[in-house]
Amino acid sequence: MLLKVKLTQEDQYIKSLKLESEEIDSYDTFPLNLPVVKYFKELVFHPNVTYIIGENGMGKSTLLEAIAIKLGFNPEGGNRNYNFSSYNSHSNLDHYLRLAKGVYKPKDGFFFRAETFYNLATNIEELDEDPSSGPKVIDSFGGNSLHQQSHGESFFATFTNRFQGKGLYILDEPEAALSPVRQLSMLTIINRLVHEGSQFVISTHSPIIMAYPNAKIIELTDEGMGESKLEETNHYTIMKQFFEEKDRLLYHLFK
Numbered sequence: 001m002l003l004k005v006k007l008t009q010e011d012q013y014i015k016s017l018k019l020e021s022e023e024i025d026s027y028d029t030f031p032l033n034l035p036v037v038k039y040f041k042e043l044v045f046h047p048n049v050t051y052i053i054g055e056n057g058m059g060k061s062t063l064l065e066a067i068a069i070k071l072g073f074n075p076e077g078g079n080r081n082y083n084f085s086s087y088n089s090h091s092n093l094d095h096y097l098r099l100a101k102g103v104y105k106p107k108d109g110f111f112f113r114a115e116t117f118y119n120l121a122t123n124i125e126e127l128d129e130d131p132s133s134g135p136k137v138i139d140s141f142g143g144n145s146l147h148q149q150s151h152g153e154s155f156f157a158t159f160t161n162r163f164q165g166k167g168l169y170i171l172d173e174p175e176a177a178l179s180p181v182r183q184l185s186m187l188t189i190i191n192r193l194v195h196e197g198s199q200f201v202i203s204t205h206s207p208i209i210m211a212y213p214n215a216k217i218i219e220l221t222d223e224g225m226g227e228s229k230l231e232e233t234n235h236y237t238i239m240k241q242f243f244e245e246k247d248r249l250l251y252h253l254f255k
Contacts, residue, residue, distance in 0.1 A: 005197050012047035013168045013199050015100045017067065023096055031066075031091040034059035039224030046216035049190065049200045053210060053233060054220030060203040061115070064172045066093035067201060073111035073170065077120045080109060106199070108167030112158065114176035121146035121154060151177035159189050165196030175206040183208040207236045 036059030075090035
């Protein structure tokens with residue numbers, strides 16, 4: 001049975017995010033021209049799980065990247081000890097954000113970014129080639145090379161082995177290589193870690209992943225950002241409509 005040690009508003013690791021708009025001279029260039037920035041509202045994080053969702057181009061990944069950088073994570077993923085860069089493409093959005101932290105610090109942390117996970121796996125192998133570097137980094141990921149597993153298996157090995165609890169986990173599209181069954185299993189991992197005193201901020205397109213009970217869902221649109229319920233999100237309604245009226249929708253798509 002899970003011990004009920006969920007974080008509360010009193011002891012959560014990060015509390016809110018604000019935009020220092022007085023520092024912005026123009027919203028005409030990237031990343032300041034993104035809808036999430038132009039129409040930014042104070043983002044108050046849930047103590048357990050906060051989802052940031054929306055269509056492509058709204059600025060989800062850019063926002064998560066900026067949050068991760070403000071927390072000291074490597075822009076391409078990993079924990080605070082990783083310091084590699086395959087291509088320096090991260091934005092400067094973090095310069096314009098103010099992150100309010102809680103009194104307590106997490107004992108673990110990780111920035112998972114599906115887009116650059118290959119680069120992270122390569123960096124782990126490079127670190128482990130140095131015999132003087134101490135214990136093998138890959139051991140904390142399950143002991144098997146991430147490059148010698150399928151994309152989905154390597155993702156899941158990270159979630160099941162590397163995430164230790166009492167942590168702050170920033171996940172950008174964790175469902176990218178996961179089957180629907182694995183996505184359901186991912187919910188059990190999130191639940192276990194939440195009950196072990198962890199806090200999540202997750203960007204996702206998957207209605208399965210965003211179904212964690214009592215979580216906060218922030219949906220980004222061209223008009224700005226606002227809190228939503230799962231059943232009200234575009235992701236959920238489109239998938240529901242597709243499966244309930246598949247033939248009619250396909251008919252109109254293909255005619």
